[in-house]
Amino acid sequence: MIKKISLVSFALAFLSVQVFACTNFLITKGASADGSTMITYAADSHELYGELYYQPAADHPDGAMRDIHEWDTGKFLGRIPEIAHTYSVVGNMNEHQLAIGETTFGGREELASQEGAIMDYGSLIYVTLQRAKTAREAIEVMTDLVDEYGYYSSGESFSVSDANEAWILELIGKGEGERGAVWVAMRIPDGYISGHANQARITTFPLNDSDNCLYSKDVISFAREKGWFDGKNKDFSFSDVYAPVDFGGARFCDARIWAGFNKVASGMDQYTEYVKGDVEHGGENNFPTNRMPLWVKPDNKLTVKDVMNMMRDHFEGTELDMTQDLGAGPYKLPYRWRGLTWKVDSVEYCNERAISTQQTGFSFVAQSRSWLPDPIGGIFWFGVDDTYSTCYAPMYCGITETPECFRVGNGDMLTYSPTSAFWTFNKVTNFTYLRYDLMIKHVQATQASIESKFIEYTPAIDQAAQMLYEKSGAEKAREFLTTYSDNEANNMTAQWEKLFEYLLVKYIDGNVKKDNDGKFVRNEYGLPAAPDQPGYPEWWYDAIVKSTGDHFKVNGEAGH
Template identity: 25%
Template sequence: MATWAFALTRVSILLSLPQLSSGFDIDGCTSIIVDGGAMVDGSSVTSHANDCQDCDWRMVYVPAKDHPAGSERVIYDAVWSQYPRIVDPSRSSQYHAAAGIDSSAVLGRIPQVKHTYAMWEGSYGFMNEHGLGMGESTCAAYLVGKGIADGGDALFSIGNLMAIAMERCQSARCAIRTMGELGSKYGFYGEDPGMGGAGEAVTLVDRSGEAWVFHICGGVPSNDTKAAWAGQRGAVWVAQRVPRGHVAVIANSNIIREVDVDDTENFMAHPGLLDLLQEAKLWDGKGRLDWQKAVQPDMATFSYFPGQAPIPMYSTIRMWGVLRKAAPSAGLEATPDLSSFPFSVPVDGKASILDVMNWFRTHYEGTEFDMRYGSLAGPWQTPFRMEGGSGMNSVPGQFARSTSISRTSYTVISQSGISQPRVWFAPDASATSVFVPFFASSLSAGGKFDMEAYGTGSMKSVGFLSKPGTLQPAWWAHDFVANWMNLCYQNMSEQYVYPARDSLQRTVVAAVETGTKHSDNVHDLTELASRLQRNVTEEWWQLAEKLVVRYNDGYFNFPEATPTTVASIGYPAFWLEMIGFDQEFYRPHWFKQSPEPPSLLAASVKEQLGDASKDGTEHHGNDMMSRAWPLRWLGALALAVPVYLAGYRQGQQAARSDSYKLMA
């Protein structure tokens, strides 16, 4: 999902304030997909970390419906993501007017089918009643569609395509065909302006156990009504099945490589894919088509965030971060070279659902990219980074980008190919959150869940003073804990948050495993899920209250072991050494980059991070600054300033009057 959501009134306010940027809310989603042969329980898994600063994070139940002959399906502006993301009570009773928004922009209509299926839905569809599950990640592409709202003729962005596919399909193959055909017929446009957001990836699993990756981007327009593939030129698309026992990671980049259009068991594609790409001069027609190479710019040098320099590791470090855990024997390196990553790799052994959850929680702990250390982590060793803003506009650069970030709206993991397909939903940043279950079978029985905890509220308002007997949303509990941790992240995470997260997560997963073994009764499973949703929310609010007391005013207050003591936390010794703290620090002091870590940093950590002073160069993975890369990096740096100026102008021109969307 992507959102540079700056309404014009907000922009004018921000511009009047000192030291605030008028423009960068950089979003970029991650999706992990696992074939059932790689999972302990045989489930196929898809997922989506919805990294979006202003999204409506509510879980919504969309009921199944019958539609009269001749009905039309309304296509709303799905790029709008703020609460309420849709105003349409006929779709769901939860989609009522709120926050001063009483209607949604209608882009068009298409013929409706006789019957539509029930689904769990967030900013995108999660899973329908038949166990069809999806995840999403926006990608760059050369072919840029132009939406109706921006004066073009393309009707569909990815959110609507996913929703319609879930309404109409039981299988991943049906969903792929539906999305591809609708995009090709009615036109497809990216959620974000320009090439940076022109493409999309959707990961799909279904009850048969199949797992697929679907890529789509803008089409090849022509005014000639007799042109080849007339009526199907609004988008080009391709899909590849994840091999047995494999895992694939999409982190805002196309991952499908060589396409065999004749292998219909493992590939699906636009029927005119090869012809249209040749016509667009993106492929020379020789050999087998490499989709990634043909449709996507080189992510090591391309600036897909208008106004900012290229950030070559943005995608690849996330891919490496997951794959190093899922398949260490693959020996993949942390490098900005996207082409060095295969479409998928076999998982070492078998993964559990707890493993998949933890793949989303990494901050590269135990590696040289460990985000808990270094100047950007601050004295409290927080792995969260403050992105965008006027500072990064003036000083181009990049930092490690993890799968769990402060603006993660939610992370959803969907399991299918098993007797009881389910969605696991974690509000806010996954590193500091607990996943709770929502069963697909509950959708056909009224869609009951803990509405108070997961289906109401928004980030536009919070009420800490609850009425007796009411519960504030789970999202605010998790978001508060994640933000409060910045007061003393390392201590809080080790002492309280991570142990509580892991213990509670194991309890929840064990309860689901036991419940599904002992009963297939929809009522029993729905009640189990609702009870777990309520319990996690209550426990996390209790944790929030405890953390307020324990870490008030920068002290460690009244701990369980010694409830009458208060201890000073203070600045860590290695931090004071790093900044050169001395008797003169009653004046402002400054520090510069050092090739050596502080001597007072633990020896094990220094060894883990690597000592750059040994050879006078920085260590960036196994290959990032290898001999093959200096020229590319010099080129990227040389481009930084002009790219910023040109990108900023292009971004401003592309900004819509209601919101400005970027990478999801």
């Protein structure tokens, strides 16, 4: 008999959803308009500062060791030997166009800790980016590292891409008493897209197709030993055994993937009830029967702008639209302050968990292009704060330093810096949240203008960098790209500061000042024209009266 996963396990998985809530999409060459591969990542944490990590390439002497610190907390975990040469890394992309993202799914609580383990999920990413050139090599490095040094984190889904392939790797530790992890990796078929968002997504997988599927030798036998699976090997489902989907996994996690898919692919309506949390079970193993597929084919090939827009969503136009329920308030704010669930009269209710959320530290679209030299082919489109209102700036993977606005040490979560993009973008978003329906339009217009310019300039920048690469060598090309990336990111941040100043003047104190094309209007005497005072929508006043009765009723003539 199969042992059922405990309620404690579900509680731990749910906690992981709240604390480590991130979103990834994977785009294959055949699904992109220009033949590039792309992966996305939103690092959603209330404690994570938005900054762009950088590690230069380096040579290491024999016997050199590397300290491993847990990415989330900074806790020292141990040391591992360095390799002779490590590659340069910009954010989550290295100089060979290899990119890695992640989302935490948690999984069975008895597998969440491993005494003496050194490699947490963040260290796996950043160590591997310094050691691997391709997605397949990265999977080998990551799984070898956890086998040798143990796995410190709970269950993780990783997006792994290079200039030719995109893979999803799902991995969970073996718990106390055993070192390492069990895992499955699947290559996304060319022409398709995939995604994951804090819920394990790989179910059944081919057992004899090493071109498209890799897995640990004991991924099935380990589950059998624990009593978690007793069916046929061909029916083994990684997710349903190691991280079963429940209401939270569907509503808070897979719903985000559904929303992203829904922007670019037809037929997603059939999964609406599932992503609302209605998980149906059946079959010999009683696994879910109405889950979304791991990958879908988009209706049209996707541009980098399309992929950026997949990361900008509050379920608009669907049954879960966060701008339409009472919680959005009078100004259609699609954000809900935490916690994720709440109770009324002992009945538990939930807020929606969308792709775009207020607590994002940073996000990216990593684009790898096989027809260009590696330092030029990889563009790490990087943004800070809320994905809906960020700007993705082009950080070429061959750059040799990061812009001041993104630089590590330029402010932190407790230290404001006027030159930090994270703080500048947060000034805009947090002010915008006050009168969202009016102010977000200005944010989107500025965002579209800046990103369109970046995208329009890309072919010319590519061409100039390639000419330098061929005539003067890689270092000159890297120098050029570093200057370009630096200038554009810092200029973007300066434009965002100007946007904040405009919004503050125009919308201060609930008023709306008149302006023509950004220039504020004065009266015939040179004083500011009287502002508009739009007040609240009629339905909001109706809701107040229904809630308070005659408490605010005016008896007699109202004064001023």
